[in-house]
Amino acid sequence: MSWLSYLQPNLILGGPILGLTPEILQNYQIRGLVLDVDETLVPLRSKEASAELREWVEQIRQVVSLWLVSNNLSESRIRSIANSLDLPYILAASKPSRRKLKQAAAAMNLPVEQVAMVGDRLFTDVLAGNRLGMFTILVEPMVDPSVTAPSYPTRDFEVWLTQALGVSISAQQQNLNKHDESRESEI
Template identity: 75%
Template sequence: MSLIAPLQPDLILGKPILSLTPEILQQYHLKGLVLDVDETLVPLSVAQASEELVQWVAQIRNVATLWLVSNNLSESRISGIAKSLNLPYITSAAKPSRRKLRQAVTAMNLPVEQVAMVGDRLFTDVLAGNRLGMFTILVEPMVDPSVAAKYYPVRTVEVWISQALGVSLHAKQQNFKNPDKS
């Protein structure tokens, strides 16, 4: 296995999660999503889901089972967001550990290959999902990228290291596993 394979997302959306559509999920035969919370669904400084996110969840739940899995230790913050979206959740996931992802996938009662890990971070979300054999989707954080570079330097360093290793992070759908392979 190459050094970059665990960091290479199957799909790079190039936009925030709200651009992930039911059609994209159907194209890749995905029936479940494990969603990161901080910066993937809501900015770190926000403690509740936006109306736009609530509408997105309602649309996606028609085609996929959803779980929130966060590294965040704040039970009150994550539970509040989960309750506003009416979704099950897990905190303190310690991604890139696979343990809590496996717990969510097991609760979905779906084959791991039909569940995507969706997040904004390569070294936590994508790495954990790839390690478990999930389809991985990298989204842009729910903050302006120029703000993210200034206030979230870890993500900037992750992207730089990944690109130095040869990970392709272009927002195009040519960098994914063939969704039709068995």
């Protein structure tokens, strides 16, 4: 595997995490999700989950196990978000290190191949998940409705650099058709 392929998500959702459905997860045979927190689940300064996100978690937890794994160092903030979602969490993960992702998969009692890393960042979330052999899902950042023109300079730079290096990450939203076609050709 070339180092560039570590930056290629398996699935690009093309929207926020709320668009990730049980059907998509079942289609890819995903049984567990490791979820990034900042800008994947909540805007950067939020201390708890929105009602919409809590509803999404309740729907998704019916088909997969869930763990929060964040690079954030604020115990009180990540604990508050985790408690509002009733989910276990790990903070200070140092992604793209694989160690905490492996710990979350082990706590779910699942092989890493059945777990997806979901996040909004290529150089932390996608890279860590791919290095461990997880299925990786890139989502758009969760937007704070009070901010009229959100800015994500680090993420924007990662996307630009990744594309400049030749990794395809645009408009590849929901590779469901490609996956379905490859499954049909196997039959």
